[in-house]
Amino acid sequence: MATDAIDLLPSHDNVLYCDDAVNPDLPTEAMYSQIRKLSRYFVKSWSHFDDNDLGVAPISGGITNLILKVFVKGSNEEEQPITIRIFGPYTDEVIDRKRELQAILSLSAEGFGPKLIGLFANGMVQSYINARTLEPVDMSRPEIAALIAKEVRRLHETEIPGSREPQLWRDIQKFFDKASVISFEDSIKQKKYEAISFDEINKEIKKLQEVSDALNAPVVYCHNDLLSGNLMVSEKSNKLHLIDFEYGSYNYRGFDIGNHFNEYAGFECDYSLYPDKKAQFHFFRHYLHCKGSQEVSKIELEALYIETNFYALVSHLFWAIWGIVQARYSPINFDYLEYFRLRFGEYKRRKDEFPFLEKNCKVES
Template sequence: MESAISSLPSFDFTVHERTLLGDAASLALKLFPEWKSEDIELTQLTEGITNLLVLCRNKKLDIGVLIREYGKKSEYIIDRQRELFNTMELAKYGLAQKIYCKFNNGIVYGYTEGSTVSPKVMCEEPMISFIPKALSMWHKAPIAGDKVPSLFIILRNWVANIPDTYEDPAKAEAFKANFSKEQILNEIDFMESEVNKIMPPVAFCHNDLLSGNILLNKNKDGVFLIDYEYGSYNYRGYDIANHFCEFAGFECDYSRYPDTEKQRKWLRKYLSYLHEVEESKVDEKEIEDLLYEVSIFENASSLYWGIWSLIQANYSEIDFDYMSYAKLRFSRYYYTKKLTNFRK
């Protein structure tokens, strides 16, 4: 991994939030010295809540790159070296764009033409046909690296990074009133014990398949998955369940969460692409087994992003109410946990 990453061009340059667009332009001119400043068009993309992102387009050459400034203290959440390596690996299989360079607090990588979709559109046709196909390609890709599922390793590491004291007194009071590290660790132990009963398949997963990370291509006949910082080997059922949870959007409107029949339809398409067979040839038992995996991992998704939010609430400078989001995700966790028919 280290040798692959060391082959990337590297610039001793820092992008600052207060001068984001100007710094992005300066970095682009360092990376592409043949470009002229008057040809550069800059747009800040605001859909993400982990990093700051700028689309830098050369109007004359009709070329675009993305300049990502890592979010403050996001290294508490994301292994940036692993992200670089994973992206380089995914690019070998046409599943990611090329990384052009790294800099002190971010990376520059290729831009994919397309349009993001809304959570409401994501759970309708044609997206419920396009997305299973795209995700099956990820799950089949022989990405190099440790194939141990990351889910519970990450969750315990994240709990260790939840601050003992929040800098904002209101956040400190909200955490004290609603959360306990000990209880969160107990819930992680419980979920891991349930997962270990079924030993579900492991694949290289996206792990963050929300609407903003799905691009409908220019021809509107397929999608491309973007933003790979949470990518890792993980349980395939988690990747799918997490995607279903994202139908609710950041507002957590779980009325959009797919019912069993909608899930079954989606999973049949996914398995047909995964095994490269007609939908009618998909094994019904495999669908039922995957439905159960999804029901278990729906709970884990809420834990994952709830814990993530508790870390971000103290460190992120992005304008988002992470503490309230954490409360919403943990509330959902306890609700679905009661409804899940865990196997004995």
């Protein structure tokens, strides 16, 4: 694991580097001691503090990385906390770290996410955002949905270094290739795995890709993982923050929005919470004309509705296959094979809403 993260980001004057790693398998206090040592290195004004002076607290949000806040105990507002993000083991199986780290400096410069302070062997140090992480139920609130729509549009209008080719099908194929050749020591997991038809999944991928090509949807820089844990709101300023761009890339606009709508269901996959057409149109109005009150035409709304809901369908397949890979490699106590079953089940249920999938993959105009 050594210096992989460091090697992936070109030298930059404002980014510090450290060869040390944090071992998340250590007892909590021993791990926190390593984190405090890193913090003293990255924040030079903390170099004289000892372990008793620095507090460490976990931050909730994702199911991939360990995220912690480090702060000076009893400090005034001049001593800003920092965030330590420790990459989960085997996350390179599902995350393109090189792509993430190449984009992060530009994203930070444009005001997206926390500022990158430095890299260590298995993670990164960032500024701390004093805001509340959203819960799934928050995203359906009209005032929050409007904030999200405007910030997503701002992201989609931002130029970020990297390939301008949509990465969706490349990433799906990467997950599929990994998922189709794994095995499990756990006999129960192996039995569930053997029941998966990869021929069926592969046929669905090809069908969806043909429809996607026919749609010719706009390609923009996307977050690709707009779940509630990656959205924060500052209650005082009413500012919405997008964080954790691990899956960020140039991609289809509709995928980012449709994927976000799927996340209304939370990890429990309660798809009765998927936004109806009225709620989606509310989001679209703020997305399409986020800088003014210009009326949005019915044609614009309907076109984005078709685009978004098609890619919401693709999103189910994307994360279903991702779930198989995570079931094999992730040490997190989460039933990823059940997550696959729920996502693929919802995909099969919802694909009937798109009759053109079975009509020579032609999109009706």
